[in-house]
Amino acid sequence: xxxxxKLLITIxxxxxxxGGLLAAIQSGTKERIEYQQLKFVKGPTLQRIMEGCSNDPLxxxxxxxxxxxxxxxxxxxxxxxxxxxxxxxxxxxxxxxxGVIVAINMEKDEIVGIGVTTHSETPGVGAxxxxxxxxxxxxxxxxxxxxxxxxxxxxxxxxxxxxxxSSRGVCGALVDAAEVYMRLKTDIVGKVKAFKx
Amino acid sequence: xAKSIVEEFTKGLWNEVPPFRLVLGLCPTLxxxxxxxxGVGMGIATTFVLVCSNVLxxxxxxxxxxxxxxxxxxxxxxxFVTVVELLMQAFAYPLFLKLGxxxxxxxxxxxxxxxxxxxxxxxxxxxxLADGLxxxxxxxxxxxxxxxxxxxxxxxxxxxPITSTAYPVFGPAFQPFSFxxxxxxxxxxxxxxxxxxxxxxxx
Numbered sequence: 315x316x317x318x319x320k321l322l323i324t325i326x327x328x329x330x331x332x333g334g335l336l337a338a339i340q341s342g343t344k345e346r347i348e349y350q351q352l353k354f355v356k357g358p359t360l361q362r363i364m365e366g367c368s369n370d371p372l373x374x375x376x377x378x379x380x381x382x383x384x385x386x387x388x389x390x391x392x393x394x395x396x397x398x399x400x401x402x403x404x405x406x407x408x409x410x411x412x413g414v415i416v417a418i419n420m421e422k423d424e425i426v427g428i429g430v431t432t433h434s435e436t437p438g439v440g441a442x443x444x445x446x447x448x449x450x451x452x453x454x455x456x457x458x459x460x461x462x463x464x465x466x467x468x469x470x471x472x473x474x475x476x477x478x479x480s481s482r483g484v485c486g487a488l489v490d491a492a493e494v495y496m497r498l499k500t501d502i503v504g505k506v507k508a509f510k511x
Numbered sequence: 512x513a514k515s516i517v518e519e520f521t522k523g524l525w526n527e528v529p530p531f532r533l534v535l536g537l538c539p540t541l542x543x544x545x546x547x548x549x550g551v552g553m554g555i556a557t558t559f560v561l562v563c564s565n566v567l568x569x570x571x572x573x574x575x576x577x578x579x580x581x582x583x584x585x586x587x588x589x590x591f592v593t594v595v596e597l598l599m600q601a602f603a604y605p606l607f608l609k610l611g612x613x614x615x616x617x618x619x620x621x622x623x624x625x626x627x628x629x630x631x632x633x634x635x636x637x638x639x640l641a642d643g644l645x646x647x648x649x650x651x652x653x654x655x656x657x658x659x660x661x662x663x664x665x666x667x668x669x670x671x672p673i674t675s676t677a678y679p680v681f682g683p684a685f686q687p688f689s690f691x692x693x694x695x696x697x698x699x700x701x702x703x704x705x706x707x708x709x710x711x712x713x714x
Contacts, residue, residue, distance in 0.1 A: 321579045328583050332590035339594055343601040350604035 349373075352386075356415060356431050360400060363417045363427030364390040369509075371400060376505045378498055385494065387502060389509045390417065396509045397421050399502055401494065402431060405486030408479040409434040412443070414487035418495055420503065423458045428488065433480075440480030449474050449481070458492040516641045523645025529622045530653045530701065531708050536622040539613050540654060541697035546677075548670040550658030552606045554651025556599065556614060558644070560591045561623050565643035569631040584627045585618070592617045605675060622650060660700055665691030 352360075352372050364371050371388035374396070378385055390398035400417040413432040418425060430444035443449055452471050453462070462485040463469020466478055473481035495502070514522075527533055530540045539557070544550045564587050568575075575583045596614050599607045607614065617623065626646055631639040663669055667687045668677040679685075690696045 317576075317578075321576055324574070324576055325579055325582055325586070328586045332586050335590060336593050336597075339597050343597050346601040347597070347604075350601060354604050354608070 356402065359415050359429035359431050360388060363415060363429045364388070364398065364400060365427075367391050367398065368394070369396075374509050376508075378501050378505065380494060380498060385498075387505070388415075389506055391509070396506050398426060399495075399506060400427075401491055403487045403490040403494065405483035405488075405490065407433060407435050407443075407483030408440050408477070409436065412480065412483040412487060414484055414491070416488055416491040418458060418491075420499075420506070425453045425456045425458065425488070428453050428484070430484065435477070435480045435483075440474070440477040442474045443477060443480045443484050446474055449484075453488065458495055462486075462488040462492070514638075516638055519638050520641040520645040523642065523647070523649040524652070525649070527646065528649035528653055529646055530650065530657075531705055533622075533625075534705075535625060536620050536650065537701070538616065539620065540657065541694065541701065543610060543613050544654055544658035544661055544697065544700075545665070545692050546609075546662050546668075546670045547655065547658045548606065548672045548675050549609055550654035551651065551672045552599075552603070553610060553613060554647075554654040556595050556610075557617055557620060557623070558647025558651055559595055560588060560617050560620075561626060561647040561650075562640060562643040563591045564588045564623060565626055565631040565639040566636055568627045569634055569636045569639035572632045575632075580632065581624075581628070584624060584632075588623050588627070589618045622646065657697075657700055657704065660704070661691045661696065664688050665696060 349372065352375075357372060360371055367390040369389070369391040371390050374389040374391070376387055376389070378387065385401060388400040389396050390400065392398055398417055398419050400415050402413055402415045404411045404413050406412075410433070412430060412435065415429050415431055416425060417427040428450050430450075433441065433444060435441045435443065449472070456462070456470075461469060462471065464471045464473040464478060464481050464485055466473060467482070469485070471481065471485060523529075525532075529535050530537060536557075539553050543553045564584070567587055568584060571583075571587075592615060595617070596607075599610075599614060626643060630642050634642070659669070663680050665688055667679060667681050667685045669680050670677045688696075691700060
Protein backbone atom coordinates (compact mmCIF):
# COMPACT_ATOMS: atom_id res chain seq x y z
CA UNK A 315 0.00 0.00 0.00
CA UNK A 316 2.75 2.45 0.93
CA UNK A 317 4.59 1.57 -2.23
CA UNK A 318 1.54 2.24 -4.34
CA UNK A 319 1.15 5.61 -2.68
CA LYS A 320 4.76 6.47 -3.38
CA LEU A 321 4.36 5.65 -7.07
CA LEU A 322 1.21 7.69 -7.29
CA ILE A 323 2.81 10.67 -5.60
CA THR A 324 5.90 10.51 -7.83
CA ILE A 325 3.81 10.58 -11.01
CA UNK A 326 1.56 13.31 -9.62
CA UNK A 327 4.54 15.50 -8.72
CA UNK A 328 6.14 14.93 -12.13
CA UNK A 329 2.95 15.75 -13.97
CA UNK A 330 2.21 18.88 -11.97
CA UNK A 331 5.74 20.21 -12.51
CA UNK A 332 5.44 19.56 -16.20
CA GLY A 333 2.01 21.19 -16.32
CA GLY A 334 3.24 24.26 -14.51
CA LEU A 335 6.28 24.67 -16.75
CA LEU A 336 4.21 24.30 -19.91
CA ALA A 337 1.60 26.77 -18.70
CA ALA A 338 4.33 29.31 -18.03
CA ILE A 339 5.90 28.87 -21.47
CA GLN A 340 2.50 28.87 -23.14
CA SER A 341 1.55 32.20 -21.64
CA GLY A 342 5.00 33.58 -22.36
CA THR A 343 4.88 32.76 -26.06
CA LYS A 344 1.17 33.30 -26.69
CA GLU A 345 1.51 36.84 -28.03
CA ARG A 346 4.33 35.91 -30.39
CA ILE A 347 2.66 32.77 -31.69
CA GLU A 348 -0.48 34.74 -32.47
CA TYR A 349 1.58 37.30 -34.37
CA GLN A 350 3.45 34.60 -36.30
CA GLN A 351 0.22 32.86 -37.28
CA LEU A 352 -1.24 36.15 -38.47
CA LYS A 353 1.95 36.99 -40.34
CA PHE A 354 2.19 33.78 -42.30
CA VAL A 355 -1.48 32.97 -42.79
CA LYS A 356 -3.11 36.36 -43.21
CA GLY A 357 -0.06 38.56 -43.65
CA PRO A 358 0.44 38.25 -47.42
CA THR A 359 -3.24 38.92 -48.17
CA LEU A 360 -3.42 41.76 -45.70
CA GLN A 361 -0.35 43.40 -47.13
CA ARG A 362 -1.76 43.19 -50.64
CA ILE A 363 -5.09 44.82 -49.85
CA MET A 364 -3.50 47.44 -47.60
CA GLU A 365 -0.80 48.30 -50.12
CA GLY A 366 0.72 51.70 -49.56
CA CYS A 367 -0.04 52.04 -45.87
CA SER A 368 2.74 53.45 -43.74
CA ASN A 369 2.32 51.16 -40.73
CA ASP A 370 2.28 47.41 -40.09
CA PRO A 371 -1.39 46.42 -39.87
CA LEU A 372 -0.36 43.18 -38.16
CA UNK A 373 1.04 45.11 -35.22
CA UNK A 374 -1.66 47.78 -35.13
CA UNK A 375 -4.52 45.46 -34.40
CA UNK A 376 -7.22 45.37 -31.75
CA UNK A 377 -10.01 43.12 -30.67
CA UNK A 378 -13.67 43.80 -30.06
CA UNK A 379 -16.30 41.48 -28.69
CA UNK A 380 -19.24 41.20 -31.02
CA UNK A 381 -21.97 39.36 -29.15
CA UNK A 382 -20.24 36.12 -28.22
CA UNK A 383 -17.40 36.16 -30.74
CA UNK A 384 -14.20 38.13 -30.49
CA UNK A 385 -13.09 39.75 -33.72
CA UNK A 386 -9.69 41.09 -34.72
CA UNK A 387 -9.39 44.35 -36.60
CA UNK A 388 -6.32 45.62 -38.43
CA UNK A 389 -5.65 49.31 -38.82
CA UNK A 390 -4.11 50.83 -41.93
CA UNK A 391 -2.54 54.29 -41.89
CA UNK A 392 -2.77 56.13 -45.22
CA UNK A 393 -1.40 59.66 -45.68
CA UNK A 394 -0.77 59.91 -41.95
CA UNK A 395 -4.36 59.11 -41.03
CA UNK A 396 -5.51 55.77 -39.61
CA UNK A 397 -8.56 55.76 -41.83
CA UNK A 398 -8.75 52.14 -42.95
CA UNK A 399 -9.75 49.09 -41.00
CA UNK A 400 -9.66 45.48 -42.12
CA UNK A 401 -11.45 42.45 -40.71
CA UNK A 402 -11.83 38.82 -41.65
CA UNK A 403 -15.19 37.16 -42.15
CA UNK A 404 -16.30 33.83 -43.57
CA UNK A 405 -18.76 32.85 -46.26
CA UNK A 406 -20.06 29.46 -47.26
CA UNK A 407 -18.39 28.28 -50.45
CA UNK A 408 -18.58 25.11 -52.51
CA UNK A 409 -15.95 23.14 -50.58
CA UNK A 410 -16.32 24.72 -47.14
CA UNK A 411 -15.80 28.10 -45.58
CA UNK A 412 -14.10 30.89 -47.50
CA GLY A 413 -12.20 33.38 -45.37
CA VAL A 414 -12.12 36.91 -46.75
CA ILE A 415 -10.28 39.93 -45.39
CA VAL A 416 -12.14 43.13 -46.19
CA ALA A 417 -10.52 46.55 -45.90
CA ILE A 418 -12.93 49.42 -45.37
CA ASN A 419 -12.21 53.14 -45.62
CA MET A 420 -13.91 54.63 -42.57
CA GLU A 421 -14.29 58.15 -43.90
CA LYS A 422 -16.24 57.12 -46.96
CA ASP A 423 -17.57 53.77 -45.70
CA GLU A 424 -16.21 52.22 -48.86
CA ILE A 425 -14.60 48.89 -49.59
CA VAL A 426 -11.00 49.56 -50.56
CA GLY A 427 -9.77 45.99 -50.91
CA ILE A 428 -10.70 42.36 -50.45
CA GLY A 429 -8.56 39.28 -50.37
CA VAL A 430 -9.31 35.59 -49.84
CA THR A 431 -7.22 34.04 -47.07
CA THR A 432 -8.34 30.44 -46.62
CA HIS A 433 -10.57 28.34 -48.81
CA SER A 434 -11.06 24.80 -50.02
CA GLU A 435 -12.66 25.51 -53.40
CA THR A 436 -12.00 23.45 -56.53
CA PRO A 437 -8.57 24.31 -57.97
CA GLY A 438 -8.88 26.07 -61.30
CA VAL A 439 -12.62 26.73 -60.88
CA GLY A 440 -13.78 28.12 -57.55
CA ALA A 441 -10.23 28.85 -56.47
CA UNK A 442 -10.13 31.59 -59.11
CA UNK A 443 -12.25 33.67 -56.76
CA UNK A 444 -8.98 34.02 -54.86
CA UNK A 445 -6.56 34.31 -57.76
CA UNK A 446 -8.49 36.35 -60.31
CA UNK A 447 -7.74 40.02 -59.62
CA UNK A 448 -10.61 41.25 -61.80
CA UNK A 449 -13.13 39.49 -59.59
CA UNK A 450 -11.83 41.16 -56.44
CA UNK A 451 -11.53 44.50 -58.23
CA UNK A 452 -15.30 44.70 -58.70
CA UNK A 453 -15.79 45.30 -55.00
CA UNK A 454 -13.44 48.28 -54.92
CA UNK A 455 -15.19 51.52 -54.06
CA UNK A 456 -18.52 49.90 -53.28
CA UNK A 457 -20.32 51.36 -50.32
CA UNK A 458 -20.75 49.09 -47.31
CA UNK A 459 -24.51 49.74 -47.51
CA UNK A 460 -24.84 48.13 -50.91
CA UNK A 461 -26.14 44.58 -51.08
CA UNK A 462 -23.28 42.35 -52.16
CA UNK A 463 -24.82 39.87 -54.56
CA UNK A 464 -23.81 38.13 -57.75
CA UNK A 465 -25.78 38.96 -60.89
CA UNK A 466 -27.59 35.63 -60.74
CA UNK A 467 -29.10 36.75 -57.44
CA UNK A 468 -30.01 40.20 -58.73
CA UNK A 469 -26.84 41.97 -57.63
CA UNK A 470 -24.03 43.74 -59.44
CA UNK A 471 -21.13 41.34 -59.11
CA UNK A 472 -20.01 39.30 -62.09
CA UNK A 473 -19.42 35.80 -60.72
CA UNK A 474 -16.25 33.93 -61.63
CA UNK A 475 -17.13 31.80 -64.67
CA UNK A 476 -18.36 28.39 -63.58
CA UNK A 477 -18.03 29.24 -59.93
CA UNK A 478 -21.25 30.94 -58.89
CA UNK A 479 -21.29 29.21 -55.51
CA SER A 480 -17.74 30.28 -54.66
CA SER A 481 -18.48 33.83 -55.79
CA ARG A 482 -21.64 33.81 -53.70
CA GLY A 483 -19.53 32.67 -50.74
CA VAL A 484 -17.21 35.65 -51.13
CA CYS A 485 -20.25 37.96 -51.37
CA GLY A 486 -21.68 36.36 -48.23
CA ALA A 487 -18.45 37.09 -46.38
CA LEU A 488 -18.63 40.71 -47.53
CA VAL A 489 -22.24 41.07 -46.39
CA ASP A 490 -21.12 39.78 -43.01
CA ALA A 491 -18.16 42.12 -42.88
CA ALA A 492 -20.32 45.13 -43.76
CA GLU A 493 -22.87 44.18 -41.12
CA VAL A 494 -20.22 43.77 -38.44
CA TYR A 495 -18.60 47.05 -39.47
CA MET A 496 -21.84 49.02 -39.29
CA ARG A 497 -22.89 47.39 -36.03
CA LEU A 498 -19.59 48.12 -34.30
CA LYS A 499 -18.67 51.33 -36.05
CA THR A 500 -18.69 53.58 -32.98
CA ASP A 501 -16.48 51.15 -31.07
CA ILE A 502 -14.14 50.76 -34.05
CA VAL A 503 -13.73 54.52 -34.49
CA GLY A 504 -13.01 54.88 -30.79
CA LYS A 505 -10.34 52.17 -30.88
CA VAL A 506 -8.72 53.39 -34.08
CA LYS A 507 -8.20 56.86 -32.61
CA ALA A 508 -5.65 55.32 -30.27
CA PHE A 509 -3.43 54.54 -33.27
CA LYS A 510 -3.21 58.14 -34.38
CA UNK A 511 0.36 59.30 -34.24
CA UNK B 512 31.34 1.99 -17.70
CA ALA B 513 34.70 3.63 -17.30
CA LYS B 514 34.56 5.50 -20.57
CA SER B 515 35.64 9.12 -20.50
CA ILE B 516 33.18 11.92 -21.21
CA VAL B 517 34.88 12.61 -24.53
CA GLU B 518 34.31 9.01 -25.55
CA GLU B 519 30.65 9.21 -24.56
CA PHE B 520 30.35 12.23 -26.82
CA THR B 521 32.21 10.94 -29.84
CA LYS B 522 30.57 7.51 -29.94
CA GLY B 523 27.34 9.18 -31.06
CA LEU B 524 29.06 10.72 -34.04
CA TRP B 525 30.18 7.52 -35.73
CA ASN B 526 30.12 4.24 -33.83
CA GLU B 527 26.57 4.57 -32.56
CA VAL B 528 25.15 7.19 -34.92
CA PRO B 529 21.40 6.57 -34.53
CA PRO B 530 19.76 6.14 -37.95
CA PHE B 531 22.67 4.22 -39.46
CA ARG B 532 24.36 2.18 -36.72
CA LEU B 533 21.45 1.70 -34.36
CA VAL B 534 18.81 1.99 -37.12
CA LEU B 535 16.55 3.78 -34.65
CA GLY B 536 14.33 6.80 -35.11
CA LEU B 537 13.62 6.01 -38.73
CA CYS B 538 10.15 7.54 -38.80
CA PRO B 539 11.32 11.18 -38.78
CA THR B 540 14.49 10.24 -40.65
CA LEU B 541 12.58 8.99 -43.65
CA UNK B 542 9.67 11.39 -43.49
CA UNK B 543 11.17 14.84 -43.12
CA UNK B 544 14.42 14.66 -45.08
CA UNK B 545 12.87 15.99 -48.30
CA UNK B 546 14.68 19.31 -47.97
CA UNK B 547 17.86 20.28 -46.16
CA UNK B 548 16.02 22.86 -44.09
CA UNK B 549 13.54 20.32 -42.74
CA GLY B 550 16.27 17.80 -41.99
CA VAL B 551 18.40 20.26 -40.04
CA GLY B 552 15.39 21.68 -38.19
CA MET B 553 14.19 18.24 -37.16
CA GLY B 554 17.71 17.28 -36.04
CA ILE B 555 18.09 20.36 -33.87
CA ALA B 556 14.65 19.91 -32.29
CA THR B 557 15.42 16.28 -31.47
CA THR B 558 18.86 17.17 -30.09
CA PHE B 559 17.35 19.74 -27.77
CA VAL B 560 14.82 17.24 -26.41
CA LEU B 561 17.46 14.51 -26.13
CA VAL B 562 19.96 16.63 -24.21
CA CYS B 563 17.39 18.10 -21.83
CA SER B 564 15.65 14.81 -21.08
CA ASN B 565 18.96 12.96 -20.67
CA VAL B 566 20.28 15.44 -18.13
CA LEU B 567 17.04 15.70 -16.18
CA UNK B 568 16.47 11.96 -16.08
CA UNK B 569 20.02 11.26 -14.97
CA UNK B 570 19.66 13.83 -12.16
CA UNK B 571 16.39 12.27 -11.06
CA UNK B 572 17.43 8.65 -11.58
CA UNK B 573 17.58 7.91 -7.85
CA UNK B 574 14.24 9.55 -7.13
CA UNK B 575 12.22 7.76 -9.79
CA UNK B 576 10.84 4.40 -8.56
CA UNK B 577 11.71 1.49 -10.85
CA UNK B 578 8.10 0.43 -11.45
CA UNK B 579 6.95 3.73 -12.95
CA UNK B 580 10.17 4.84 -14.61
CA UNK B 581 8.88 4.64 -18.18
CA UNK B 582 5.85 6.75 -17.31
CA UNK B 583 8.10 9.33 -15.67
CA UNK B 584 10.48 9.38 -18.64
CA UNK B 585 7.57 9.94 -21.01
CA UNK B 586 6.29 12.84 -18.89
CA UNK B 587 9.75 14.44 -18.96
CA UNK B 588 10.19 13.88 -22.69
CA UNK B 589 6.67 15.03 -23.58
CA UNK B 590 7.21 18.20 -21.59
CA PHE B 591 10.36 19.09 -23.49
CA VAL B 592 8.74 18.23 -26.81
CA THR B 593 5.87 20.59 -26.06
CA VAL B 594 8.40 23.26 -25.11
CA VAL B 595 10.08 22.80 -28.50
CA GLU B 596 6.73 22.90 -30.24
CA LEU B 597 5.77 26.19 -28.61
CA LEU B 598 9.17 27.78 -29.19
CA MET B 599 9.17 26.70 -32.81
CA GLN B 600 5.72 28.20 -33.33
CA ALA B 601 6.89 31.43 -31.78
CA PHE B 602 10.24 31.77 -33.54
CA ALA B 603 10.24 29.56 -36.65
CA TYR B 604 6.63 29.37 -37.76
CA PRO B 605 7.24 28.37 -41.42
CA LEU B 606 9.42 25.47 -40.28
CA PHE B 607 6.73 24.47 -37.79
CA LEU B 608 4.19 24.37 -40.62
CA LYS B 609 6.44 22.10 -42.68
CA LEU B 610 7.43 19.69 -39.94
CA GLY B 611 3.87 19.63 -38.61
CA UNK B 612 2.98 16.36 -36.90
CA UNK B 613 6.60 15.19 -36.71
CA UNK B 614 7.41 17.60 -33.89
CA UNK B 615 4.88 16.10 -31.43
CA UNK B 616 6.00 12.68 -32.64
CA UNK B 617 9.48 13.23 -31.13
CA UNK B 618 7.81 12.01 -27.91
CA UNK B 619 7.71 8.49 -29.29
CA UNK B 620 11.09 8.69 -31.02
CA UNK B 621 12.91 5.53 -29.96
CA UNK B 622 16.23 7.36 -29.74
CA UNK B 623 15.06 9.70 -26.99
CA UNK B 624 13.38 7.07 -24.83
CA UNK B 625 16.14 4.60 -25.68
CA UNK B 626 18.88 6.89 -24.41
CA UNK B 627 16.87 7.66 -21.28
CA UNK B 628 16.39 3.98 -20.47
CA UNK B 629 19.73 2.64 -21.63
CA UNK B 630 22.06 5.44 -20.60
CA UNK B 631 20.73 8.34 -18.54
CA UNK B 632 19.08 6.11 -15.94
CA UNK B 633 22.44 4.49 -15.17
CA UNK B 634 24.95 7.32 -15.53
CA UNK B 635 25.73 10.71 -14.05
CA UNK B 636 24.57 14.04 -15.39
CA UNK B 637 27.83 15.04 -17.11
CA UNK B 638 28.13 11.72 -18.95
CA UNK B 639 24.44 11.89 -19.91
CA LEU B 640 24.89 15.39 -21.25
CA ALA B 641 27.82 14.23 -23.39
CA ASP B 642 25.86 11.19 -24.54
CA GLY B 643 22.77 13.24 -25.43
CA LEU B 644 24.81 15.86 -27.24
CA UNK B 645 26.83 13.27 -29.17
CA UNK B 646 23.83 11.19 -30.23
CA UNK B 647 21.85 14.35 -31.02
CA UNK B 648 24.56 15.85 -33.20
CA UNK B 649 25.07 12.48 -34.87
CA UNK B 650 21.35 12.33 -35.60
CA UNK B 651 21.35 15.89 -36.96
CA UNK B 652 24.33 15.19 -39.21
CA UNK B 653 22.71 11.98 -40.49
CA UNK B 654 19.49 13.82 -41.33
CA UNK B 655 21.47 16.60 -42.97
CA UNK B 656 23.49 14.17 -45.09
CA UNK B 657 20.39 12.24 -46.11
CA UNK B 658 18.43 15.39 -46.92
CA UNK B 659 21.26 16.91 -48.96
CA UNK B 660 21.46 13.71 -51.00
CA UNK B 661 17.69 13.57 -51.51
CA UNK B 662 17.09 17.22 -52.16
CA UNK B 663 20.00 17.87 -54.50
CA UNK B 664 19.27 14.84 -56.67
CA UNK B 665 15.52 14.63 -56.08
CA UNK B 666 14.49 18.22 -56.72
CA UNK B 667 17.74 19.75 -57.93
CA UNK B 668 17.77 22.45 -55.26
CA UNK B 669 19.53 23.21 -52.01
CA UNK B 670 17.47 24.96 -49.33
CA UNK B 671 19.63 26.97 -46.98
CA PRO B 672 18.35 26.61 -43.40
CA ILE B 673 17.10 29.75 -41.60
CA THR B 674 16.80 31.89 -44.74
CA SER B 675 14.87 29.04 -46.44
CA THR B 676 15.73 30.16 -49.94
CA ALA B 677 16.13 27.30 -52.40
CA TYR B 678 19.09 27.56 -54.75
CA PRO B 679 19.12 25.52 -57.95
CA VAL B 680 22.20 23.33 -57.97
CA PHE B 681 22.23 22.23 -61.57
CA GLY B 682 21.30 24.11 -64.73
CA PRO B 683 17.75 24.41 -66.02
CA ALA B 684 18.25 21.32 -68.21
CA PHE B 685 18.43 19.09 -65.11
CA GLN B 686 15.68 16.49 -64.84
CA PRO B 687 15.15 15.80 -61.13
CA PHE B 688 14.95 12.21 -59.88
CA SER B 689 11.60 12.90 -58.24
CA PHE B 690 11.59 9.29 -57.02
CA UNK B 691 14.11 10.27 -54.37
CA UNK B 692 11.79 12.76 -52.65
CA UNK B 693 9.01 10.18 -52.47
CA UNK B 694 8.79 7.82 -49.50
CA UNK B 695 10.36 4.77 -51.23
CA UNK B 696 13.28 6.95 -52.30
CA UNK B 697 14.01 7.62 -48.65
CA UNK B 698 14.48 3.89 -48.01
CA UNK B 699 16.77 3.55 -51.01
CA UNK B 700 18.89 6.51 -49.89
CA UNK B 701 19.10 5.17 -46.36
CA UNK B 702 20.15 1.76 -47.67
CA UNK B 703 22.84 3.22 -49.92
CA UNK B 704 24.27 5.37 -47.15
CA UNK B 705 24.23 2.44 -44.75
CA UNK B 706 26.13 0.45 -47.33
CA UNK B 707 28.76 3.16 -47.76
CA UNK B 708 29.17 3.50 -44.00
CA UNK B 709 29.67 -0.25 -43.62
CA UNK B 710 32.26 -0.26 -46.40
CA UNK B 711 34.17 2.58 -44.73
CA UNK B 712 33.98 0.86 -41.35
CA UNK B 713 35.43 -2.38 -42.65
CA UNK B 714 38.92 -1.41 -43.60
